[in-house]
Amino acid sequence: MAGRNLPPSTTALRVFLAVARLGSTAKAAGEVHLTQSAVSKQIQALEDHLGTELFERSPAGLKPTEAGTIYRPYAEAAIEQMERGARRLAERAAIGRPIRLHMIAIAGERWLMERFPEFAQAHPEIDVQFTNFVSENEIEEADLEIVHGFGPWQDRESHYLFGRRVALVAAPAALERLGGFARAADIQKMTLLQHFQMPTFWAEFTEAHGLRGAVPAHTVRYGYYSVIIRAAVAGLGVALAPRCYVAEELASGALVNPLGLDFDSATGCWLTVNSQSERSPALDTLVAWLCEEARRFEAAG
Template sequence: MASPNLPPSTTALRVFLAVARLGSTAKAASAVHLTQSAVSKQIQALEEHLGIALFERSPTGLKATEAGTIYRPYAEAAIEQMERGARRIAERTALGRPIRLHLVAIAGERWLMERFPSFAQAHPEIDVQFTNFISESQTEDSDIDIVHGIGPWPDREAHYLFGRQVALVAAPALLERMGGFTSPADIQKMTLLQHFQMPAFWAEFTEAHGLRGAVPAHTVRYGYYSVIIRAAMAGLGVALAPRCYVAEELASGTLVNPLSLGFDSTVGCWMTLNPRGQRGPGVEALVGWLREEAARFEAEASA
């Protein structure tokens, strides 16, 4: 009758399986890195624990008894489950530290937040903490940064995401009030709604449409694209905005793209990482997902 004491050690189970597989205590000793004497003692202790012999001698070595044959798959399953548990703990430890994702506000509002639930549901073990831009000197340390800029960055691993396709947008009522928009030069009679971090957009637009040196009638600068988009919808001026950020308004007609005017900018939205930072499987999974979703987002905006 089996002992009511604690279950046998993993060492005893590994020794038992090695002897069952190899048919020899000497060979098993080499496989499990123990002495032959220690292997024999482990088998003896296991047999005493179970109250029955697990092996018998045969002309070719040790052979499992009927009890040993019955016990073997359970021992294998026990070892497999314990190894799986150890791997799971190791993975959870690697994933345990929250991933800090720093991103510009518009990328969260127009792209990430509505898509992120699918990632969270697929990876409930990955804790992602979102941080936002405050100032150049007041940003939290992050694992992943999503920023607007001109890549690549020499000291960062960088992946382009989206946003290079820029469109001129305006409210239909504004264009009607201003007498329509018949040529690119008409932008000079408009108020330009400009992101303070994207002053190059005007130069890129005028260069692309043969208007070098042109200036708008008036410029109003904002710190957030969400405010620029709302201002454009309210008819306060025209804006140069990444097409992917205004795709919904263009589709609904609340904003229009007069004469299909736009350009391909050198500025885009990029994901950057510290190439020397610690990167567990959680970061790798998130980075891969972000790149796939970004490609889909840009393709949808271009369709």
């Protein structure tokens, strides 16, 4: 009946295995960080528990008995399983902390949200929170940020995502109403729909098309690219937008790219990693997935 019960302790199992391998209580004591007397007591307790002797004692040392030889692989398996369980829990603890992801709205609307269910299904153990705003009095610093700007940044890990290729877009009816678009300089008679955080697009466009110093007839500034796109579709003006953000409208014909006018901007959408965040397998998995999905998104756009 004794053999159906659990051993006195995992320490007893570790001591038994050390003695079986080393053939000496003195040597085993050094390995398991116990006194020789404590090692002998652990062996005795295990033998009492099992109701049989596990070692033959002689001047040459200790040698496993037939019972000890039978018991040894089971003790090894038990210790191995407990170590695996401990490692799994440690990995779970590292993965389990929520990852805080902050991003510009258009990246979520036009790219991430429709793709994220695939990631969530593949990695249900990774908890991603999509804002760093907690309350009016508390703001958590994000682990990852998707930002638009002049990357990379020397003080943080940075990965380019997409958005450098920028196109001139407008609704067909708006261009027709203004007499068409025959040359790049015609943009000067248009109303420009501009994102207030991306004012460099106009200078980059005019430089790329030999219009340095040119100004649009009127400029209307917006805070969100999704609003700019809707305004352009509604015929309120022309916009300079990353091609990947307006791919759907260009494909449907809601917007056109007159004369194929575009340019490569010095700015783009980047993923940055907070250097103060605890690095974990979950964070690395998410970063790798975001970068791969961004590569596909830009290629499709």
